[in-house]
Amino acid sequence: MATDEFHHSAAARPEHVAAPIGSEEAVAALRNGPVGALVVASIAVALLFLGWLAFYFLLFIPRGSVG
Amino acid sequence: MQNSSRLALYHYWVAFAVFLPAVVLGAWQMLIRSPLPAPLDDPDAYYASVTLHGTAMAYVVTTFFAMGFGYAVTATSLGRPVRGVAAAWICFVICLIGTLMAVAAVLAGHASVLYTFYPPLLASSWYYGGAFLLIGGSMIWVVLMIYNMTSWKRDNPGRPVPLAMFAITATAILWAWAASGVIVELVGILLPRSLGLTTEIDAGLARTLFSVTLHAIVYFWLMPAYIAFYTLLPQAAGGRLYSDTMGRLTFIMFIIFSVPVGMHHLFADPEHGAGMKFLQSFLTFFVALPTLLTVFSICASLEIAGRARGGRGLLGWIPALPWGEPMVLATGLSLVMLGLGGFGGLINMGYAMNSMIHNTSWVTAHFHMIFGGAVVIMYFAIAYEMWPRITGKPLQSKALARWQLWLWFAGMMIASIPWHITGLMGQPRRVAVFDYSDPFVARMGPLVIISVIGGAILLVSAILLIVILVRSQLGERRLEAPLRYALAVNPPKTVPAALNGFALWNAILLVLMVFAYGYPIGQFFILKSKVPAYEVSGPTNSVGGVDGP
């Protein structure tokens, strides 16, 4: 069973493991690291962050003090 | 049909059979709140309806879906039949009885207290009893998930628990922690009072206990969606999971940070000091981490798939993805709604900033975006993924499924975005009818009408869902296709013990819970804050009108 040991992290039996792409494709896809994903995720988080700051300073603070 | 498949199918069907009428109620509720004429414009019916809608969506649909998903994941990811099938069926029956009891009590008009209970309002003991059987019954499932995982670990020493199984066990453990609050509230406060065993209710304590549940329950709803992100999506997209380890870490962080943060639902409450509120606001920030981590991991997994399919350039992998696959499409739509809903959440948890939107339609919009949007659309995708595997018949059809997902997305956006705005304008939640002749209310009228249109679209989508599932199941053609989980780029041969079990994390959570909730709950043993209860359907005790001595 040593041969399919690496499958255990996805599923215990090989028929339940999907690998639509092989190692070469995965290597090729990751040659430059997941840069595209970093860009997309960064844009999303940046929007979230700026939106939050905008809400805090442009909406919440002008509505007056509370405590 | 395999026993575990039948188990999953029955659970899914209860969930979706309850889901459709609950959507009908939701759409009608939006109508009666709007300036448009509604059939049956009776405020009492609205409050009963909100109770039913909330109970159905928050407890019934989610619990049954998660349980069914859990059995399916256990059987397929461990590659062996679910252990304890008899107990699973008993659990199913108990939860179903609880559901029927609660629904009957609401329909009889004896339980218009909303699914969050709001003591000292007091509903019929049938409602609380039903809720207790449903939530308490699901603890059998929790035990089964843990048992299946640990027994597999025992049989396969040194091997990593499959990620999907690890994650569903995390879901079960999270649910046990989350449900502890509402179970203690039901057993310790509400059931005894509704049965007449006690005379008073500690409303502050009851609210505090419920807050233990109230935030973590959202992550219980969310977890199946995240499991799909990590274990089903990469293969549906035709790629690999970027990192198995980060998946495990994400689910662990959900367990740790989703429970000791519930007090951000009580920021506006007078029974807790600001210091304790800050502590939990601070911890709440960290519950955003696993989601932010997931956003990146999922994008990376999709990028692998997109590039493998020929996508070039910085963003060329995005159009290269197989958007025709329901799972991929649902994930894309889900992430958009998760972004908007998460943004709302960051506002809500912002300590004093919560005052800006507390109990306005903003909050309703926020959790509809997160749960009704991001999570439920993944439930649909999971159902579409699993239906062929558990019924042995192909999906009828993918095109229809795409329509259904797009309609749900459009409906939820159209319904929720105007709510966010009316919430900021100060529209209160849970109000049956508004006086649109009041200029303050009238300004919200057009926005409310837009959201009604969204509600109608959601209803169409929900009907379509049932049509697709029924048509698929009644189909003739047989299909043999086992459920497949995504392989990681580097499938780990071994994982650290800490990432292969939950003992360490349960211990840490216990410490954090004592830190975050020890004093807030403990103070009620000193405070004199018990108050009389108010039965929503009139007096049933001795002071009642016709029941006199």
Add this chain to the structure above:
Amino acid sequence: MARDQGAFRLHNPWPKIAWGMVALLVVVSTVLGFGVLSRYQQNGPTLDLWNAICRGLGLSADTAPAKEPVPALRTPTRIAWTSSTLDQIAAGDAQRGAFIAMNCVACHGQGGVSTSTLIPTLAGMDPAVIYKQLDDYRSGKRLWGVMGAIGKVVSAQDSADVAAYFAVQSHGLPPLRGYRLPESGRSLREPDPAKRLVYAGDPQRGIPPCSACHGPGGYKLGAPALQGQHADYIERQLVAFAQGIRQNDIFEQMRMIAKQLTPDEMHAVAAFYGARGGAPSAAGVAVR
């Protein structure tokens, strides 16, 4: 489990990192929450560390200005819905009450079913309501001719007994309990002003729906059921509340609502309850 996880063995990297992070979170949030933020109070002086911790926990509260003068106390009633009061009402003896109630027949009718349109029907009324009104007559909080004198001769126990008696009489007010089936036309869009006020209220004027407390379908401790009550009596009480002649409503609630109502609305609401009462008995039908 704990053993092979090494959950408490701090020389393993995962437990070490995890426990360290938790300790950091606990310390930082405590210092910020109690040591820093709780010191600064809105519209108030900055607190020292000890007071900040107490306030942050909720052990101490915002201090009101010392001994501020208050207006002369005015109370609408002596009754409060404490458990002892409710227990006394619940323990009312209907059989004993029947003897006392013989004195009520002349005005409130046989079995509490009044034939006079200005005198309320008591049959089927919530005992807490009767008990409270008798006490208000006794204490002079509600002033109404002969009832003041009668109130003074009945004791609290008598009140509970007579209330228990009337509560179980039939042919009067229909039972308050139970759910009414949903029905269209109970929202703010209802054109009939009386029906609209009864079921939806008027939020702009701060008027809640009458039915939420007085039924049908609603209940509030101390609020009488109105369905089947004499319309003229209801209208007269509304006028009395509006003019401040009657002041025994807890927290001025009925005074505040009645002041907002026009005479036409009072008449319409009274007629709605009186007319739709389903004619408690032939004799009980309001004569107008």
Add this chain to the structure above:
Amino acid sequence: MAEIETNPLRRPLPDGVVPEEEITRTEDHWLAIMLGVLGVMMGVMVVSAATNALHPPSNVETIDPATLHLGGEFAESNLGTAIEPDGSVTVRMIAEQYDFIPNCAQVPVDTPVKFRLTSPDVIHGFLLPATNVNTMVVPGFVAEVRTSFSRVGVYNMPCNEFCGNGHHGMWARVEVVSKERFPRLAATERTSCAKQ
């Protein structure tokens, strides 16, 4: 099993091409950036909360809800707006099924205001749209919100927590008036719009 062994699709990556350490490092960097983002947000929140004394309303005071009307702070004669010796005002209100009392409060602009509310029955909510005044009113507790209004006007005041079948009818108002228009009250006087 032999078939799987030879299936190139199921083979792990050759060591050293995309080592797991690199993936972990990328994720760690992302995690650090996210912590930084959250840290900035938390910093903004903490600093502004300290400098402006911004908190969620959190005054913990208990009170017996059954006997409020018989005397003490929430007797009907003491409800409404009072002027304190230091010039600030305190508004005392009752939130009950299904009314606020008084149902229209009056306060002066640019003056420290303290709202004190409690409930004799169930949970209610107190919200002034377009301001940050927002608190739950829980029976057994006195809810307190401290603020000051910078804008003259009438604020609608809905009950924002479900309190029973009359909930939708539970609306009141707060009138913020100029300091000149606000009546000069003696220490024992209470005012509301209704009394004007």
